[in-house]
Amino acid sequence: MNDIIISVRELTKCFGDFTAVNRISFDVRRGEIFGFLGANGAGKTTAMRMLCGLSYPTSGSGTVAGYDVMREGEQIKRHIGYMSQRFSLYNDLTVEENINLFAGIYGLSKAETEERTTELLERLNFSSERKTLVGSLPLGWKQKLSFAIATIHRPEVVFLDEPTGGVDPVTRRQFWEMIYEAAAGGTTIFVTTHYMDEAEYCSRVSIMVDGEVRALDTPARLKQQFVVESMDEVFRTLARGAQRGE
């Protein structure tokens, strides 16, 4: 089995004469929690869209979950998980209906869906909530369910877009615990965020400035390198030199 789940070289995206992402290269390993940081306008969203198969690069090369980022966008979409704080579940559908909906989108058969639904509900201790409307669940439960559904098709890599903004500290920790568990089980986690305290939870982080990856290492080594106490200071030191705004 290949242990590099995401590998990109010189990945570039231009819009007209504007280079949004400029020759970024990096590898993400199996089971890693990889933080992808950047200021507003640094090119983070554009880069992530390419990694998720939503847009094709202008040049460069790479693979995500074994598929070519230059031409296999559809395959990539099927083989990754995606969860964002903004788009999660349908509040006016029940827990079961939400699961069925996403299982259907990912093309699982009826039998597979039923089997995984039961397994998922048992694992989350949710079996009694099968027919409950998602809108009436507490936020922490919604988040857990949302992550479980984002991984219903057992993707090798899950993209999390600002997963815990605005969430209370206890719920947030329950969420990270679930992420650690998934990573320990071999799922690769790719987190984009501009909140530096989320960055501290990652195994390694990259920081984008002006379309380029300017730093990539463990939070500990980055703090050491910049001789500062927090990722927030590392980020501010790098981003202050940014030439382009939002």
Next chain:
Amino acid sequence: MSAIVVDNLSKSFGAVKALDSVSFEVERGELFGLIGPDGAGKTTLFRLLTTLLNPDEGGAVVDGYDIVKDYLSIRSRVGYMPGRFSLYPDLTVEENLDFFAALFGVTVEESYDLVAPIYSHIEPFRTRRAGKLSGGMKQKLALSCALIHRPSVLFLDEPTTGVDAVSRSEFWDMLAGLKERGITILVSTPYMDEASRCDRIALCNEGRILGVDTPQGIVERFDSPLYAVSADNMFALLESSRKVEGVEECYPFGEAHHLVANEKFDLERYKTQLSDIENLNIVPTKPTIEDMFIKLMKR
């Protein structure tokens, strides 16, 4: 006299108790932070204090005026920056500022000295439509508009949400500048790391206030030994740590987990029991606002 006195304030929406008997006071000239997640009741509190809602129970006084009886006097004395961008997107930067000045019967010139440190950043774009500004620039324009009538009390509802770390830090520098001018500021944020920029803070959750103090004072109330623990397998570490006697709690905290110990905790025994965990590292650490928040939430 305090700039803001909140006394047993309650407000419900249907079955949801958005604010549940909240009381606190903000001194004149203080930079006071409401720190709490979504659903803590921060926005409801702002809407009550700016007289946009009436309370179900309790009351509040802002700059000496009662929020129910004297609502008109309050409206001319306070500046309010709502959480959602609320300026006119199809008016230019300059037109928005002129509009708010006109509403309050002042001119931009009269207040220019007060808004200049903020407005000067966006003045080069004064003919641009507000809807076309970047997030950081919108935020500066909204703050300029909230200040144009020289309010005595400024209410800022999550001004830094969705803003990147550099702009967030600049924004707090601007608030420090306004505080120097004697303006009382009540500001809310879901980010615990911003608490240190406030004179005093109230930690809030689900409509209640968990504690009010200086950031330092809040942290000093944390009265249990606290350790930072890390290892190769962070998930296994979490589960194993929780099984050791004397471990009150162990939760993820960025690069290391935080371990809250009680009187039965013994460091050597902990290390022995976790001897199969590779690269175990445990060191005493200082509590943060977030540790205290967790402790108060679980009480």
